[in-house]
Amino acid sequence: MIRIDSVTKRYPDGTVAVDRLSLEIPDRSITVLVGPSGCGKTTTLRMINRMVEPTEGTITLDGVDIMKQPVNTLRRSMGYVIQNAGLFQHRTIIDNIATVPRMLGWGKDKARARAGELMERVGLDSALAKRYPYQLSGGQQQRVGVARALAADPPVLLMDEPFSAVDPIVRKGLQDELLRIQEELGKTIVFVTHDIDEAVKLGTMVAVMRTGGHLAQFAPPAELLTDPADAFVEDFLGADRGIRRLSFFPSAGLELLTAPIVAVDATAEQIAARATGDAPYLLVTDLDGKPLGWAEPGELTAGEIRQDQLLACGRPFVAGKESLRAALDCAVLSPTGWAVAVDGEGRAAGVVSQQTIGEAIRGAHAERRADGKTDGKKDSRDSKGSKKDGTTEKAAR
Amino acid sequence: MNVLNYIDAFFSDSAHWQGYDGIPTRLAEHIQYTLEALAIAAAVGLPVGLLTGHTGRGGNILALIATAGRALPSFGLMVLMFVLLGLGLAPVMIPLVVLAIPPILVTTYEAMRSVDPAPVDAARGMGMAETEVLFRVELPVALPLILSGLRSAAIQIVSTATIAAYVSFGGLGRYIVDGLYQRDYEKVVGGATLVAALALVTLGVFWAAGRLSVSRGVRRA
Numbered sequence: 226m227i228r229i230d231s232v233t234k235r236y237p238d239g240t241v242a243v244d245r246l247s248l249e250i251p252d253r254s255i256t257v258l259v260g261p262s263g264c265g266k267t268t269t270l271r272m273i274n275r276m277v278e279p280t281e282g283t284i285t286l287d288g289v290d291i292m293k294q295p296v297n298t299l300r301r302s303m304g305y306v307i308q309n310a311g312l313f314q315h316r317t318i319i320d321n322i323a324t325v326p327r328m329l330g331w332g333k334d335k336a337r338a339r340a341g342e343l344m345e346r347v348g349l350d351s352a353l354a355k356r357y358p359y360q361l362s363g364g365q366q367q368r369v370g371v372a373r374a375l376a377a378d379p380p381v382l383l384m385d386e387p388f389s390a391v392d393p394i395v396r397k398g399l400q401d402e403l404l405r406i407q408e409e410l411g412k413t414i415v416f417v418t419h420d421i422d423e424a425v426k427l428g429t430m431v432a433v434m435r436t437g438g439h440l441a442q443f444a445p446p447a448e449l450l451t452d453p454a455d456a457f458v459e460d461f462l463g464a465d466r467g468i469r470r471l472s473f474f475p476s477a478g479l480e481l482l483t484a485p486i487v488a489v490d491a492t493a494e495q496i497a498a499r500a501t502g503d504a505p506y507l508l509v510t511d512l513d514g515k516p517l518g519w520a521e522p523g524e525l526t527a528g529e530i531r532q533d534q535l536l537a538c539g540r541p542f543v544a545g546k547e548s549l550r551a552a553l554d555c556a557v558l559s560p561t562g563w564a565v566a567v568d569g570e571g572r573a574a575g576v577v578s579q580q581t582i583g584e585a586i587r588g589a590h591a592e593r594r595a596d597g598k599t600d601g602k603k604d605s606r607d608s609k610g611s612k613k614d615g616t617t618e619k620a621a622r
Numbered sequence: 623m624n625v626l627n628y629i630d631a632f633f634s635d636s637a638h639w640q641g642y643d644g645i646p647t648r649l650a651e652h653i654q655y656t657l658e659a660l661a662i663a664a665a666v667g668l669p670v671g672l673l674t675g676h677t678g679r680g681g682n683i684l685a686l687i688a689t690a691g692r693a694l695p696s697f698g699l700m701v702l703m704f705v706l707l708g709l710g711l712a713p714v715m716i717p718l719v720v721l722a723i724p725p726i727l728v729t730t731y732e733a734m735r736s737v738d739p740a741p742v743d744a745a746r747g748m749g750m751a752e753t754e755v756l757f758r759v760e761l762p763v764a765l766p767l768i769l770s771g772l773r774s775a776a777i778q779i780v781s782t783a784t785i786a787a788y789v790s791f792g793g794l795g796r797y798i799v800d801g802l803y804q805r806d807y808e809k810v811v812g813g814a815t816l817v818a819a820l821a822l823v824t825l826g827v828f829w830a831a832g833r834l835s836v837s838r839g840v841r842r843a
């Protein structure tokens with residue numbers, strides 16, 4: 226575990242970048258440092274690998290003061306990824322990735338073999354191995370940066386805004402990749418960003434920092450969205466906090482209706498039987514059970530169902546796997562107001578109305594509140610919490 | 623008679639191709655002065671430039687020294703050295719070295735300063751020792767510029783080494799100085815042509831050195 230204990234950094238010009246910061250960074254999880262520009266995130270991160278030396282306070286790694294070991298040994302036990310990757314432009318991709326193993330005295334072939342493995346792990350085509358950095362896109366370079374940091378299999382990974390210079394689609398890909406890598410390798414990752422959405426998506430724990438190097442709140446993302454410690458954190462989280470919080474409510478408990486689903490080859494009897502009145506529309510699926518679109522029961526003639534008659538059903542959500550936020554999003558986008566749930570293979574698993582989703586949201590809130598009550602410390606925040614929950618529901622409709 | 627005729631006459635005279643005043647001897651002398659002066663200048667300029675560039679300290683002093691060095695007239699310096707030190711190779715070498723140090727020193731410093739700081743930061747962050755950062759991260763990227771500094775120093779030495787002849791030394795300057803004295807313009811033009819050719823060859827040598835030593839990733843070919 227990395228433990229930051231009342232650490233202060235005062236730069237020679239007098240700037241206090243970090244002010245008596247204390248933080249316990251749990252092992253094998255992603256801890257995100259987030260906050261506005263200049264709040265001391267980079268300084269905090271760089272104190273962990275001693276690129277910046279603290280003015281006061283101590284940082285320990287597994288109980289050992291980081292100042293008590295040779296600086297380069299410490300750094301080699303921590304992968305370091307920076308914005309724009311910082312690749313060595315005179316080295317090929319494979320040799321960039323092999324850098325730290327080579328520094329640790331591995332033979333060239335062994336280091337390159339390891340680098341090849343890592344290229345695969347971070348989703349880089351092995352055809353890129355012999356290229357130079359200038360021949361790669363920004364997103365690919367960033368993947369190389371991550372692979373290079375992982376090459377010697379360090380237990381800790383320090384990442385400073387690694388994905389901020391790429392476009393949103395590439396960034397999403399890189400984030401998903403990082404989550405997957407973290408799941409596979411179980412690294413202790415400290416991740417700096419100024420993007421709160423990125424923090425909420427990636428963080429097991431999120432440390433929100435405030436200008437002047439103060440810690441404003443340190444909590445799991447769901448708790449951050451539910452219970453911002455103060456107005457600063459609330460403001461930093463942004464306006465649609467309530468909606469975003471729904472990402473942490475699973476859709477598993479949603480009551481799905483399976484009655485109003487018919488296959489495209491349904492008989493007149495089947496159509497009549499399915500039009501139970503639970504839903505004003507029927508969902509038509511293809512012969513595999515994949516959703517095609519919506520129609521009112523009266524519009525369907527057995528044997529003559531054509532896709533162009535149907536109302537588009539839009540993007541479905543994966544039942545159980547995706548969150549209430551995804552379910553709500555599908556329902557809001559659906560022309561019928563009903564969301565389509567699918568299983569892992571994309572076959573229709575049921576349909577659900579906005580109203581049912583709304584009830585599930587209220588139910589989830591009530592459950593969280595009940596959890597909060599059993600935990601005495603949270604009582605004081607409760608009234609505030611429920612008021613905000615009210616706004617959330619309004620926003621959700 | 624035009625210049626081409628002079629050149630033709632000079633190079634087709636077989637007497638010019640042998641003996642202690644033959645082209646091979648003079649050329650070898652000239653190359654020897656050039657290499658020696660360049661080696662000494664590089665031995666001083668490169669380490670100082672690399673170190674100041676790497677640490678980023680001493681840039682101002684460096685600029686001052688360089689300007690002062692450039693302002694010194696090579697010929698005047700040589701005459702002064704000759705007066706002070708008497709006959710010997712030192713009065714020839716000192717001005718050549720003084721002439722060559724500023725371009726080497728300043729370009730090396732600039733080259734190191736212009737290296738992208740991000741990979742350097744990454745290198746330190748991954749636990750690279752300072753000397754490794756200098757030689758394995760900064761130098762390979764700074765190399766094209768450093769070579770261009772060495773190249774201009776070499777070209778300047780090649781053209782200025784002709785002055786060695788004024789203090790009774792050899793080299794291609796012999797033809798120019800003697801030719802002027804003897805009013806043998808064939809010799810003057812021949813010598814000047816050889817100096818120009820040597821300068822071109824020097825360019826070629828540096829081009830080849832660049833192709834061989836600069837990574838494709840830096841050259842972006």
Ligand SMILES: Nc1ncnc2c1ncn2[C@@H]1O[C@H](COP(=O)(O)OP(=O)(O)OP(=O)(O)O)[C@@H](O)[C@H]1O
Binds near residue numbers: 238261262266269419
């Ligand atoms: N080397 C330095 N010397 C003096 N002041 C510095 C130095 N590095 C950073 N600072 C100052 O310390 C404060 C925190 O800087 P830091 O780089 O840690 O912020 P940050 O949270 O990473 O910001 P950003 O999101 O813009 O990267 C800023 O006010 C900055 O100007």
Ligand SMILES: [Mg+2]
Binds near residue numbers: 266268
């Ligand atoms: Mg920063």
